[in-house]
Structures are given as C-alpha cells and as structure tokens.
Amino acid sequence: xxxxxxxxxxxxxxxxxxxxxxxxxxxxxxxxxxxxLIVIPMSFSESKYLEFPPEVWSMYWYGAxxxxxxxxxxxxxxLTVAVxxxxxxxxMGTLAAYGLHVSRFRFSMYIYIVMSLPLMVPVIMIxxxxxxxxxxxxxxxxxxxxxxxxxxxxxxxVVIVVxxxxxxxxxxQEMVARSLGASRARAFLTIxxxxxxxxxxxxxxxxxxxSLDEVIVALFVSGGENATITRRMFNALRDQIDPxxxxxxxxxxxxxxxxxxxxxxxxxxxx
Numbered sequence: 001x002x003x004x005x006x007x008x009x010x011x012x013x014x015x016x017x018x019x020x021x022x023x024x025x026x027x028x029x030x031x032x033x034x035x036x037l038i039v040i041p042m043s044f045s046e047s048k049y050l051e052f053p054p055e056v057w058s059m060y061w062y063g064a065x066x067x068x069x070x071x072x073x074x075x076x077x078x079l080t081v082a083v084x085x086x087x088x089x090x091x092m093g094t095l096a097a098y099g100l101h102v103s104r105f106r107f108s109m110y111i112y113i114v115m116s117l118p119l120m121v122p123v124i125m126i127x128x129x130x131x132x133x134x135x136x137x138x139x140x141x142x143x144x145x146x147x148x149x150x151x152x153x154x155x156x157x158v159v160i161v162v163x164x165x166x167x168x169x170x171x172x173q174e175m176v177a178r179s180l181g182a183s184r185a186r187a188f189l190t191i192x193x194x195x196x197x198x199x200x201x202x203x204x205x206x207x208x209x210x211s212l213d214e215v216i217v218a219l220f221v222s223g224g225e226n227a228t229i230t231r232r233m234f235n236a237l238r239d240q241i242d243p244x245x246x247x248x249x250x251x252x253x254x255x256x257x258x259x260x261x262x263x264x265x266x267x268x269x270x271x
Contacts, residue, residue: 036249036253038052039246039249039250039253040250040253041053041054042054042243042246043061043062043243043246043247043249043250044057044058044059045057045058045061045243045246046058046060047243048243049241049243050241050243050246051243061243061244061246061247062247064244064247065244065247065248065251068244070232071229071232071244071248073225073227074227074228074229074231074232075229077143077146077222077225077226077227077228077229078211078212078228078229078230079212080143081143081146081147081150081211081228082150082208082209082211082212083208084143084147085147085150085151085154085207085208085210085211086204086205086207086208086211088147088151089150089151089154089155089158089204089207090158090200090203090204090207092151092155092158093154093155093156093157093158093159093162093203093207094158094162094193094200094203096115096155096159097158097159097160097162097163097166098162098166098188098192100112100159100163101163101166101167101171102171112159112163115155115156115159116156116159116160117156118152118153118155118156119156119157123153123216123217124216126149126152126153126217127216127217127219127220127221128220130145130149130152130217130220130221131220131221134221139221140221140223141221141222141223141224141225141226142221142226143226145221146217146218146221146222146226146228147211149217149221150210150211150214150217151207151211153210153211153214153217154206154207154208154210154211155207157203157206157207157210158200158203158204158206158207159203160203161199161202161203161206162196162199162200162203164199165196165198165199165200166196166199169192169195169196171192173191173192173195174187174188174191174192177190177191198263201263202263205259205260205263208259209256209259212230212252212255212256213230213252213256214228214230215228215230215231215233215234218230218231219231219234229248233245233248233249
C-alpha cells in the first residue's frame with residue numbers, strides 16, 4: 001500500500017498519517033447520508049405503506065406522483081418560488097457581500113452579523129413573525145409572500161459564500177480598471193464578478209435549494225393553489241403516510257446532487 005506513504009498535500013504529511021482523519025470523515029459521511037439512502041429504495045416499493053426493504057420493486061409511486069394533478073401543481077409552485085428566490089436573493093446577497101467587503105464603515109462587521117440572523121434564529125420563530133406580518137398585509141398563500149420569505153432565509157447563505165470568495169480576490173485589479181476610467185459598476189461587472197462567479201453561482205444554488213426544501217415557513221404562509229410540494233409532503237406524512245413522498249424525496253435528492261455536481265464542475269473549469 002504505497003499510497004499510504006505518498007504525500008497527502010504539498011507538505012510532507014503522508015496519507016498514512018491522515019488515515020485516522022479519513023476514517024472519521026467516512027463515519028461522519030455515513031451518519032449524514034445513510035438516512036437519505038434508505039429513502040431511495042423505499043421509493044421503488046409497490047406497497048401502500050412505507051416499506052424497507054421493498055418486497056416488490058416497482059415504479060408505481062413515481063407514476064402516481066406524475067399522474068397527480070395536486071402534486072404537479074405543488075411542484076410547479078415550489079419550482080416557481082425557488083427560481084424567483086434564486087433571482088432575487090443571488091444579486092442582492094452578492095451586492096451586500098461586495099458592499100460590506102469594500103466598505104470602510106467601522107460597524108460593517110455588526111451589519112454582517114445582523115444579516116446572518118436568519119441563520120441563527122429558529123426558523124419556527126421566523127415563520128410565526130412572517131405569518132403575523134403577512135396576515136396584516138394580506139400576503140398569506142401568495143407566491144410573492146413565499147418568495148420574500150424564502151429570500152430572507154436564503155440571502156445570508158449567498159452573503160457568506162460570496163464574502164468568502166471576495167476574501168481570496170485581489171481588489172487591486174478592480175482599482176486598476178477604475179483608475180483607467182471605468183465606473184465602479186462597470187469594473188465590478190467586467191473584472192470582479194467574472195473572477196468570483198463560482199462563489200456567486202454556488203450561493204445562488206444554495207438559495208435555490210433552500211427555497212425548494214423549505215417546509216416550516218411554507219406551512220404558515222402557503223396553502224390552497226399555492227401550496228408548496230414540501231407542505232403537501234408534510235401533510236401527506238402526517239395524515240396518511242402516502243408512499244408518494246418517498247419518490248418525491250428521491251427526486252429532490254437527485255436534483256440537489258446534480259446541481260451541486262454541476263457547480264463543482266463549473267468551479268474546476270474555472271481553475
């Protein structure tokens with residue numbers, strides 16, 4: 001096993017000395033991934049109840065999902081809200097991260113902390129606050145209300161990811177462009193943004209997935225024709241344990257993995 005004696009990085013640390021770290025990482029990965037992997041075979045069962053392992057393998061519940069008008073309406077609502085959240089949270093979060101990065105305001109760190117509060121406050125408390133506010137504004141069960149609420153939850157992720165990308169970016173490049181007559185906006189769009197695009201795309205994908213998978217806020221402010229797929233899944237699990245939710249969960253896992261793989265491939269192409 002010569003690879004154990006090979007350098008693990010640019011340093012002299014070998015793979016053998018890092019073997020314990022690989023084992024711990026593998027155990028943590030199994031702990032995180034195993035529950036999701038159990039859902040996948042459950043989705044191919046023909047049973048009317050959630051069953052693992054399946055006695056009879058079938059695509060029956062996938063067909064039930066695609067043939068259901070209610071599930072399709074909920075899927076369209078979730079995808080619409082997720083795309084709109086992506087389009088709103090990504091540029092706003094990117095500009096906020098850029099503004100905090102270049103600002104010389106001494107309280108910028110505190111502003112950064114305030115913008116990160118949606119990640120610190122329990123989502124159930126945010127959902128209650130949003131519900132009371134929307135009840136007064138008449139925005140309950142509306143697409144616009146969902147988009148705003150999901151953007152509030154997703155924007156801190158975009159800010160954190162883009163801010164991390166900006167820390168490894170040399171701002172002198174933008175300063176050179178501005179010294180040659182480019183405006184700040186043009187310098188940002190033509191010089192800075194192309195070089196941090198991987199961070200921006202990653203933040204945008206996280207915003208999209210945050211909206212697509214969010215359930216607690218959706219339980220409070222979505223319903224009727226604008227019910228999201230996660231809300232319907234929660235109701236199906238609570239009321240009748242519909243096995244269709246296993247097939248939907250598998251599809252959501254597949255979409256999430258594909259998007260993250262595409263983002264990583266895009267980052268390698270950039271390098």
